[in-house]
Amino acid sequence: MFAVTRKHRQTIQKYKTNENSQKPPTRGEGVSMKIIVNSLDLNDAVAKVSKALPGKDVAPVLECIKFTAENDKLTLYATDKDLAIEKTIDANVIVGGQMLVPGKIFAEYIRNIADADSEVSLDTDENRLMISTGGSDCNIATLDVDDYPEVEEIGNSSYFAIVERNLKALVNNVLFSVATDDSRPMLKGVYFEGTGYTLTAVATDGYRFAMSKKPLEEKVERLTATVPSRSLNELFKLLGDGDEVLHVYIEGNYLLVTLPNTRLFTRLLAGQYIKYDNIVPREFVxxxxxxxxxxxxxxxxxxxxxxxxxxxxxxxxxxxxxxxxxxxxxxxxxxxxxxxxxxxxxxxxxxxxxxxxxxxxxxxxxxxxxxxxxxxxxxxxxxxxxxxxxxxxxxxxxx
Structure with missing residues (x-):
């Protein structure tokens, strides 16, 4: 948690809103936002979701981070339409709402002003975001939230449950063996197969083959998915070494991993993974x-x-x-x-x-x-x- 300064306390009284308000208004509805948040928490959240920002020239709206503030929570979301990362942190939401901010500029600015025990005030006014903390002030042009892609959601009927440290180890055990060239696109991901109480991960680049197995917490009939290596690299950075049971949902061509206060959503590689059963020799000299x-x-x-x-x-x-x-x-x-x-x-x-x-x-x-x-x-x-x-x-x- 973070302390509220006298200046911010006065602002809270000025902007106090009805706690029973429903859906947060968007900037397109003409309502300003007012948020106070710990700078280190904000910097950490921005750094995590920024990994889903596109790496090449795209439509300006996809270069943005979407902010949603309500019920004393601030949710950040970024996507390139193949990978999406969402992070929720505690915040003092004085006036809730949504905004769309250029991600790389915002991330660099917050990284430079983040400091222990300091607060950041985020205010929107029409098409500008005002950022203030201590002796630093900045304003950044915002975009219309209505132009941002809809946040993808998938059902919860098909999933597997696995301990967080086991999922992290599983990814780490095979990820280095994925292919890096485009000649065989399916090999640029890791193939997961859940059967019974076991989750198996497989990766190969044609010169080497890696397979790892970890236990599941709940029995599954059979679930398969080929996850792009880029998505798994970012997932690995988000995973910890704890005993929290995570749920990984699969629906159609999409996969969703839910962590405490964080979600990672990825498009799966389309197509049939290679039949690997006969790759590994069974007789040895x-x-x-x-x-x-x-x-x-x-x-x-x-x-x-x-x-x-x-x-x-x-x-x-x-x-x-x-x-x-x-x-x-x-x-x-x-x-x-x-x-x-x-x-x-x-x-x-x-x-x-x-x-x-x-x-x-x-x-x-x-x-x-x-x-x-x-x-x-x-x-x-x-x-x-x-x-x-x-x-x-x-x-x-x-x-």
């Missing part, structure tokens, strides 16, 4: 276990030489007790050895070190298991767990 921390440290050290190269190539030479990791470039050669326990044939294969390191970075375990198929395709998992599974193709070596 070799299996090993290795200490994750030791392997990660040795891999990072050995790959220093190849990081400037296009494919970050490292060679794994593995026998019964040791894995030798080496890389070579125009700058020289680096080699590291780490202890392993291998069963099966010796392995000599090359891989993109970044692909392996991405997996190790998100795995939360002391020991990992690596399984090698006939042509050296490598599976990385946690021993005695199906929480994560990563499949990495080898790099063909040219002598």
């Amino acid at each position: 070799s299996t090993l276990t290795v200490n994750k921390a030791n392997f990660e440290r040795s891999l990072n050290t050995a790959s220093i030489m190849s990081r400037q190269e296009k494919n970050n190539l490292v060679l794994l030479d593995i026998d019964e007790y040791n894995m030798t990791i080496s890389s070579t470039s125009q700058y020289g050669t680096a080699k590291e050895t780490v202890a392993v326990a291998l069963s099966g044939k010796d392995i000599n294969a090359a891989y993109n070190s970044r692909y392996i390191n991405d997996c190790l970075r998100v795995i939360n375990a002391d020991t990992i298991k690596m399984e090698f198929a006939k042509h050296n395709g490598c599976i990385i998992t946690i021993e005695n767990s199906d929480e994560v599974l990563y499949f990495i193709l080898p790099v063909k070596q040219i002598n």
